[in-house]
Amino acid sequence: MDLFRAYVIADALSILRDHVRLETPGEDTGLLAALHRTLDEDVFAPEDVPAFDRSTMDGFAVLARDTFGASEGLPAYLEVAGEVLMGHSPPGRLETGQAFRIATGGMLPEGADAVVMVEHTEDLDERTIGVTRPVAPGENLIRRGDDLTQGVLLLPRGHRLRPQDVGLLAAAGVTRVRTRKRLRVGIVTTGDEVVPVGQTPGPGQVRDVNSYTLSGQVHECGAEPVVYGIVRDDFDTLAGVMRRALDETQAVLISGGSSVGRRDVTVDVVASLGAPGVLFHGLAVRPGKPTIGAAIGEKLVVGLPGHPVSAMVVFALLVRPLLDPGYRAFPVRARVTRSLTSQAGKEDYVRVRLERDGEGRLTADPIPGKSGLIATMVRADGLARIPLESRGVAAGEEVEVIPF
């Protein structure tokens, strides 16, 4: 690693991965508390789901063979011999020539192997129906174990639980799981001009945007933001807050004061916090040039640019993959609607709005505006990547877009 070299995102990420280990202890919790957390164990299915053959339609449980050849003109006549009540066993075994009334989700009686939809039957009298369309064996039902069979691996260790995962665990009767506690991520804001949002800014002052945008992004990673507020651009004050944040959290983001201005003490403060310290200062990435990457022990410290857009972009590209290793970004390809210029030797990430053209192909409309303008992020759907060696992209050419 070379402190004076400017890295692209992929290289910066691998340097940080080599030094940082973001781990939290495991904890057994109920399912709701486990949502969005990462599994700390392999979970196996304790039982078959569903536990019995179930109808997927309202209608009649039958023996498929009894309906073969049935039609509107020549229905198959069956005796209605019983009714399956929801949440109960069927009233008995179904014999050939019989039908049992059954609702969606009802338990299939023994002897039956299909369900006829009520729309494909006609009532002849209290005890007889005519089936007007044949069904095949297995039609309109799900079998015991179709969702899960006992003993299969439901979800592996390391998987971050989404709502559907928690649903699967609920279906299988797994009520408690071991997950890792959420990562706590400290957010420190610097800048003598930055004031809390509730305060009316005086001349030259601006409201604190980054504490909010970064907290939101940390939440999206399944981690817990811990906001340390706005700290003066003063070495001792900032170092004190940073030490406290490092004691209380596993990763600290510090926004502002990372470029080379007179008051930019951030890098000196980070360097003073311990080994291995600053791993890089500066990226060959736009926006994001003044980013600082550091490890203190195995904890992560990232100095983000103060401009709200730059801070969000660097978070999305560099911080998110570290906080949320299971996250997979699926870039899409889209044609740019206007040509974009880029400096060779810089990896550019351009805010774009995604639309579909008349033929249904994705287009990427670049959103103009400097990285101090947060509204440009609101209009954007993603970031178009222009690689290091490229000098630009002509209108109509395809680019890779990383959706937010």
Ligand SMILES: Nc1nc2c(c(=O)[nH]1)N[C@H]1C(S)=C(S)[C@@H](COP(=O)(O)OP(=O)(O)OC[C@H]3O[C@@H](n4cnc5c(N)ncnc54)[C@H](O)[C@@H]3O)O[C@H]1N2
């Ligand atoms: N001579 C040079 N000047 C600048 C360079 C350069 O290479 N040479 N780089 C520019 C780039 S690129 C960026 S990005 C900014 C980054 O500066 P810092 O990371 O040091 O951030 P600040 O100077 O503290 O702030 C930049 C800008 O953002 C506003 N800001 C800061 N914090 C917040 C916040 N929490 N909420 C809202 N807005 C915030 C701050 O007021 C500044 O306007 O440097 C360029 N300059």
Ligand code: MOO
């Ligand atoms: O890096 Mo600055 O972040 O280009 O706006």
